[in-house]
Amino acid sequence: MKYQAVKGMRDWYPEQKAVLTSIFDVLRTTAQRFGFQEIESPAIETAGLLTAKSGEEIKQQLFVFEKKGSEELALRFDLTVPFTRMLVQKQGELPKPVKWFGISRMWRYEAPQKGRLREFYQLSVELFGCDKPDAEAECLQLLVACLKNLGLQEKDFIIRLNNRKLLEGILKNYVREDKIDEAVRLIDKSCKLNKEDFDFELAKISSQGDMIQQLVSIKGKPSEVLPQLKSLKLNEEARQGLAELEAVTDLISLNCLQIDLSLARGLAYYTGTVFECFDSGQSLRAIAGGGRYDNLVQLFGGQACAAVGFAIGDVTLSLLLEEKGLLPKSDLKPEYYVCAVSDLVRAKARELTDKLRRKTIVELDLMNRKFSKQMEIANNLGVKKTIIVGEEELMQKKVRIKDMRTGAEELVLIEEL
């Protein structure tokens, strides 16, 4: 009987792992250039932490452990929650702003489908302690830099931008206060529902569904949408949200940016700016998403602390890079192959290999193969040079080096290698 990988989880053979590593190297370097520092947290957290502020959907998706002692433990479903816990534990010592990122795995127990798996990686970026629009600007520019450094162009993706205060403020004109959360969740799901279902659900929440639909359908470039929004009669909360939205777009000029009043983001912890990044064709799930979550630190027992963050998942990102022919390739060919011409010189060939491996990638035969077979393998591996260890040459403390491209051979003193 052969065992299989668990459904919704992936094996990374060398080729896939090399692609993943290359992508993460780009993301890591980019985040570091923006002055963010890498951190990591355990895969496992207490269930209490994970369910404190994440909404019902997440609770159903938790991988929960069988209890052994009194601890209720589960796997993390994102990095924002554990990283915020880490911030709270050292809040007093850390100068503001705190700029952290992580590139790691998380788990959600849900039905696997295209672009959504039960185990996945994210680059998660968190910026704590800055209530200025500069925090959003920093995150949005970093997101764009990540995608561009992977070879994507600004025309390949769009970033939808909204503000929860603006959205909720507008909704409060048409929806009862205790139905706001429900309305936000419904609007968040609107693109996944057909129009009939959406209308039906919206009618349950508000008698002025038409008005709501008209307002949340506002979208477009900031230069076009902002004047339109400013001409609306808005309550205090919505005006505050609009001012925040404008302040962010004033700081950065990005062609890929689109204000979209229907964007809400599912997670319950966002308080202001929210954004999501999609491929321009919008044929895939979101590549990235994030926003401002000013209440989470306090909720986790810290002192009031502003926060903005975003995450890029590996699954959709890889699909897009593949579609564009941008999946990075790795080239870890050995530079040398060391051939032993007979059993008598195998220990010597190994000693030489061990020395050369201090500097570069070197292969040698482990299977006691004949000399001709070793040369064939060296050729198939595409090595640059083969080092031939023979008895006679060894007596002169020399080896033969064969250039595999030209076929030229030369005798070289071992100590000069």
Add this chain to the structure above:
Amino acid sequence: MKYQAVKGMRDWYPEQKAVLTSIFDVLRTTAQRFGFQEIESPAIETAGLLTAKSGEEIKQQLFVFEKKGSEELALRFDLTVPFTRMLVQKQGELPKPVKWFGISRMWRYEAPQKGRLREFYQLSVELFGCDKPDAEAECLQLLVACLKNLGLQEKDFIIRLNNRKLLEGILKNYVREDKIDEAVRLIDKSCKLNKEDFDFELAKISSQGDMIQQLVSIKGKPSEVLPQLKSLKLNEEARQGLAELEAVTDLISLNCLQIDLSLARGLAYYTGTVFECFDSGQSLRAIAGGGRYDNLVQLFGGQACAAVGFAIGDVTLSLLLEEKGLLPKSDLKPEYYVCAVSDLVRAKARELTDKLRRKTIVELDLMNRKFSKQMEIANNLGVKKTIIVGEEELMQKKVRIKDMRTGAEELVLIEEL
């Protein structure tokens, strides 16, 4: 209320994460130079796979999930088991030998203590398809290269080497066949038991405990111990094990190598060579361990396939490196700090920063701080140069650059930056 990390698990703040990354970079590069390719597997596997051949101790240490569907799932406790599953699934396509490694996390539910945690990392190296002593030689040399490339010297560690066929063959002269496993486990634990307890337990298994103790106390350099072993009257199995031991030591000359007949390794899947690496002072737990496990591939549903592997854990390794003052340091200081002299130029300062970040690490103020405060922070960060963005200079398309070491300032065209 503040939440804590789960007991026996660690948070890696930037300084700790940088150390971990530096260590893993060395291990990764070293394994790649030996021609091993990096792979990765899910954190979660079916409980059936994880308990198939790992012994009772491991079963008790599994982190098992609450069942949602029919799947019994748990977290992996090592990488050898999932990597062997991966081999079986592609065995037909892969040319021999298959040389894989992974650097990743695993979990064991046990009481945390010094050098042993419930979540830890390992470099795990697996070499499939080679029944020659060259496989062991390759692994042992890679282990030594990893430690040396981290700055350790051969005098800082010892590698204890044994062979399960030799040990079990010897035991069969004094222990009933059905008690062999128990005897191996007891000998494996001998260094953790006091002499009285060990004698007592051994007496339960064999009436010739003295003889067993005398034999398993044989240890020392291969050149001394091998002749001694060859002079013993050994059965067929033990002779086979001794021949394998000698073949391995013939291929490599390492001063740190010690044959030690009491070494058994706890895991149930080893079939031949076994080895463990300790700090010379032997004040810490094992740094690394491994051996030959020729039956596991077949047990997992594959075709018979020889295998040798080893793993280095991060916990003990880090303790030793710290003791020796060899923990790597990271230096990710920003090269530039971009200062905006007033609010009017903040968007421009950000635009310039975004451009410079295509090449190097650049910080700027996010907190709307005064110019003098920005300069103070730039100084504290230890940046090389500060780029001062002022209104007048901008009109000439220039900025001022201040060398933070000499204090010298110069006016530079923005496009020349």
